[in-house]
Amino acid sequence: MFNLLRAKLREIYLTAIILVIAIAVTFKSADFMTSGNIIEIFNDTSILAMLALGQMLVIITRGIDLSVASNLALTGMIVALMNTQFPELSMVYFIVLAIVVGMALGAINGLLIWKLSLPSIVVTLGTMAIFRGVIFIISNGTWVNSHELSEAFISLPRTVILGFPVLNYFGLATLAAVILFVTYIKSGREIYACGSNPAAAVYTGIDVGKIQCLTFVISGAIAGLCGYLWVARYAVAYVDIANGFELQVVAACVIGGVSIAGGRGSIIGCMLGCLFLGVIKNALPVIGISPFWQMAISGFVIIAAVVLNSKSAGKKKKIILKPQSAALAS
C-alpha cells in the first residue's frame, strides 16, 4: 500500500495542488466551483488534453513533436477551406478528412525520423515552420470567417448532449483510445520499451524507428482532429491560430510527470497536468490577475515541476550509479 502511494506520489501531489487552488479561488469568488464553470474548464482543456495525449506517446519514445500546433492550424485551414467549397457535405467527411490530413502531416515527421534517423527536435522545428508557412500559401493570408463556414460545421463541438458539449466527448474518446492503445495493443506496450531502453528493445525484436514513427502519426492524427475542433469552436481559421500552443502541450506533459528522457509517463499524470494548466488559466481572471501573467506562470510551473521531478529521480538513481549521479549533481 505504501509503495503504491509512493509510486503515485506525483499524481497525488498534483491533485492536491489543483484542489487547493480551486478551493482558494472559490473563497475569492463562489462562481468558480459551480457546475457551469467546471464544464467550462473541461471544455477549455479538451483540445489541450487531446494534444497532450499524442505528445505523451511521442515523448515516451524519446522524441518530441514541436509541430503539433502548426499541424493543427494547417489541418484546420484545409478543413475550413473544404467546408467553404462543399458546405452541404456531411460532417463525418470533414472529421475524417481532418484526421487523415493530420495523420499525413504526422507521417512526414515520422518517416523522416524513422527512415533517415533524424533527431525529432530538428525535424519538427522545421515542419513547424513549414506547415505554418503552407497555411499562408493555401489561404493567401486571408481569414476564413464564421459566415463562410456551414452551420453544422461550427455548431457540432458546441452541441450539448447530456449536459456536456460534444467537444468533451471528442476528448473522452481520444482518452479512451489512448488508454486502450497503451494497455492492450502490442505496439502501445512497446512504446515504453523503446523509450526506457532502445538498445534492449531492438534485441527483443522491436523496430524502434517504426514505433517512433507510429507515435508521430498518432500525434499528427490527433492534431488534425483538434484542427477541426479548434476552427469550429472559435469559428475562424487564419495563419496564426494556436501559434505557440505546442509549448503548452509539452508543458502539460512535463508537469504531469512524463519524462523528457523517455520511458516514463502516465496518462493520469498527463491529464492532471492539463487540468492544472486549465484551472490556472480559468482562475486568473476570477481572482483579478491580468492574463499577461499566464505565460510566466506556466513557465515557472514547468521549471518547478521538472526540478521536483529531478530530485525524486535522483534519489532512486543514486543506489545504482553513485559516482555518476554525484558528479552530475555537483
Added chain:
Amino acid sequence: MLNQLKNKSGLFKDKSWEIALLGVAVLVFIFNSLASPYFLDLWNLSDATFNFTEKAIIALPMALLIIGRDIDLSVASIIAICSVAMGLVAQAGGGITLIVLTGMSVGMLAGAINGFLVTYYAIPSIVVTIGTMSLFRGLSYIILGDGVLKDYPDGFSFFGQGYVVGALSFELVFFLVVALLFYLLLHRTVFGRVVFAIGNNPTAAFYSGVAVNRYRFLLFVLVGLASGIASVMLTSRLGSTRPTIALGWELSIITMVVLGGVNILGGSGSILGVVIAVFLMGLVTFGLGLLNVPGIVMSVVIGMMLIGVISIPVLLKKYHARVGAT
C-alpha cells in the same frame, strides 16, 4: 581501391561541408544578382546584413552549446527580457553605458539561470529552456502588458544603426570580430577541445578530469551574454521595446547552427561552417525579399533548408552503403 577512395574522402571530409556551403552561397549570390537588378548594390547588401547579424551573434555561442550536447530555446525570450530591462533603465533616465551594461548583465543572469537549472538539477536543457522561454517572455508581458518602451537616448541608436566605415555597419564589424574570437576559442584553445570532449562523451570527459558541469554552465552564460548583446543591437535598431520583440528567433538561430554543419547531437562542428551558413541564410532571405516573397513563406524555405541539410549527409551515407554493398 576502396580504401584509397575512403582515405581520399577522409582528406576532404574535414572541410567538405564548408566547401559545399560556400558553393551554394556563391550560387545563391549569382542567382540573386541575375534575378534582381537591386541586388548588386553596396548599400542594399549592407542593409541586408542587419537582418541576420543579431541572430548570428547568438548563433556563435549556440554552436558551442550544441557541440557540448546542450541546446537553448530561450534565447529569443532572453532578448525580450533584456530589452524590457534596458527600456526601464532608459525610462528612469539611465545613460547609454548603463543601458548597455543592463542589457548584457540581464542576459548573463538569464543564461546563468538556465545553466544552473541544467547542471545543478541535471534536467535536460531542452525542458529547462522550454520553461524559461515561457518564463522570460512571460515576465516581459507582465512588465509591459500591451505597452511599449521607447525613451532611449539619442546616441543609443548607434549600436543598431551606426556605421564604422562607409557602408560597413557596426553590427557587421562586431559580428566578424566575435566570429574570429569564437573561432580561436573553439579551434585553438583548451576550452574548445574540452567542449568537443564533452560533446563526444561527457562521462569520459568527466572521468578524465574535466569539470563538465562548470563548462556547460559557462556556455549557457555565454549564450545569455550574446543574447543580451543582440538585444542591445536589436533594441537600438528598432528604437523601441515590445514584449513580442524577436519572437520566434530561436528557430532561425538553431537553423543557422545546424546548417553550419554542427551536429545537433553534439560532438562536432566548426565556427567557419556557422559563419558561412549565416551569410547563406542572409543571402537567401534577402534574395527572396527582393523578389517580394512574404516573410512567412521564407520560413517555409528556412524550414526546408533545415530538414534538407540534415537529411543530405544521411542520404549520402545510405547511398554509399548501398554502392559499397553491391
